[in-house]
Amino acid sequence: MLAASTRDQIITEADTLFYESGFEATSFSDIASAVGISRGNFYYHFKSKDEILDAVIARRLVSTREMLERWEAETTDPRERIMSFFRILLVNRTKIMAFGCPVGTLCAELAKLDHMARGRAEDILALFRDWLEGQFRALGHGEDEANDFALHVLMRSQGLAILASAFRDADYVRKEVDDLADWLDRLPAPGGQTSTRR
Amino acid sequence: MLAASTRDQIITEADTLFYESGFEATSFSDIASAVGISRGNFYYHFKSKDEILDAVIARRLVSTREMLERWEAETTDPRERIMSFFRILLVNRTKIMAFGCPVGTLCAELAKLDHMARGRAEDILALFRDWLEGQFRALGHGEDEANDFALHVLMRSQGLAILASAFRDADYVRKEVDDLADWLDRLPAPGGQTSTRR
DNA sequence: GACGCTTTAGGACAACCGTCCTATAGATTT
DNA sequence: AAATCTATAGGACGGTTGTCCTAAAGCGTC
Numbered sequence: 001m002l003a004a005s006t007r008d009q010i011i012t013e014a015d016t017l018f019y020e021s022g023f024e025a026t027s028f029s030d031i032a033s034a035v036g037i038s039r040g041n042f043y044y045h046f047k048s049k050d051e052i053l054d055a056v057i058a059r060r061l062v063s064t065r066e067m068l069e070r071w072e073a074e075t076t077d078p079r080e081r082i083m084s085f086f087r088i089l090l091v092n093r094t095k096i097m098a099f100g101c102p103v104g105t106l107c108a109e110l111a112k113l114d115h116m117a118r119g120r121a122e123d124i125l126a127l128f129r130d131w132l133e134g135q136f137r138a139l140g141h142g143e144d145e146a147n148d149f150a151l152h153v154l155m156r157s158q159g160l161a162i163l164a165s166a167f168r169d170a171d172y173v174r175k176e177v178d179d180l181a182d183w184l185d186r187l188p189a190p191g192g193q194t195s196t197r198r
Numbered sequence: 199m200l201a202a203s204t205r206d207q208i209i210t211e212a213d214t215l216f217y218e219s220g221f222e223a224t225s226f227s228d229i230a231s232a233v234g235i236s237r238g239n240f241y242y243h244f245k246s247k248d249e250i251l252d253a254v255i256a257r258r259l260v261s262t263r264e265m266l267e268r269w270e271a272e273t274t275d276p277r278e279r280i281m282s283f284f285r286i287l288l289v290n291r292t293k294i295m296a297f298g299c300p301v302g303t304l305c306a307e308l309a310k311l312d313h314m315a316r317g318r319a320e321d322i323l324a325l326f327r328d329w330l331e332g333q334f335r336a337l338g339h340g341e342d343e344a345n346d347f348a349l350h351v352l353m354r355s356q357g358l359a360i361l362a363s364a365f366r367d368a369d370y371v372r373k374e375v376d377d378l379a380d381w382l383d384r385l386p387a388p389g390g391q392t393s394t395r396r
Numbered sequence: 397g398a399c400g401c402t403t404t405a406g407g408a409c410a411a412c413c414g415t416c417c418t419a420t421a422g423a424t425t426t
Numbered sequence: 427a428a429a430t431c432t433a434t435a436g437g438a439c440g441g442t443t444g445t446c447c448t449a450a451a452g453c454g455t456c
Binding site: 225226227238240241245246247 | 412413414415416417418
Binding site for chain 1: 374
């Protein structure tokens, strides 16, 4: 196996550090020592901290797209695809309980910092939204309805993540994911009124 | 009217700065210049940044409790009380779209920082949860059901805040609050199965 | 072996961080 | 008026931040 390039290692370590400690709280030294290189060498690969953030977000965009494509390849049933989305909430519940949602918390932090990369981080969220909307459309729902449902799923995932990390309750995550699956099962037939609960 | 003491002013400015810029990103100098005092004078009132955070959280706890008591004094109808909770989401939508939920984002940041005050911040969220649970119990719901409903409302508020600030869509906030009011209207009668959607 | 390119280490740099000390101005009491 | 207490300003402190420079090590190619 090819060893990961230093640049890739930097992005990898920065990614987890940004997630687990926050962007602002993570220093150049933190990343450097995590990778095992000197602080000086850093400047050769990235000219600023913002450049690392850009690279991290770019990689997250790519890996998210890949994950969504994998879900699409696994099954043609949109319901099952949406269930894949629900399942990662369960799979990642330990990390979510400790650090929240990687996407949601990054968006929240960059919004407060009024950071340039804010919009790019929100693109990751939009990626999920558009993909979910596509699945609901594939289920036969109209554009507005599909968009509402997509936002509903996203909203509940984000709320779930915040409460899970605030109350650190693994059972709560399980319960909420069950609830989401139940909501999906009981979805009104396509063409009905645009209500997300019922 | 009595002029606010310097100490109070510090807490006030720190409160809004922590909300709008984040705790980590807010420096002593930021607070000092917002209050209009010298950085040195600071140490007389607070010995550390953590002490200010403690004071800010303590004040938020008090003001939250007062707000909940006000809502209880305004009406005896639990449904109307819960509607008061929904309404602040609408009233504060501009700030929410810019900086998210003050409580949720603080909890998320302190979790990543692994900060001592993390639990105290989460107490504010617990305050809302317990109050909401009380209202649902007053509506006749059992302990488990009332707790589920309270967590459901909290979850949706947090998810709403994240999506509102990520997509900066005022209409979305209005729609979600309408949806919440609708959910409350269609709540299953007390004693039924513990389902949060239906 | 000499050259050129890529990659690295180490440290300089000014700015800022949270913390802490001290001198003093202002107010209150004696 | 003197003494005392509260509140403030200003700056020192060691450490860390993000940024940037320079010297040199590694390495493939002629």
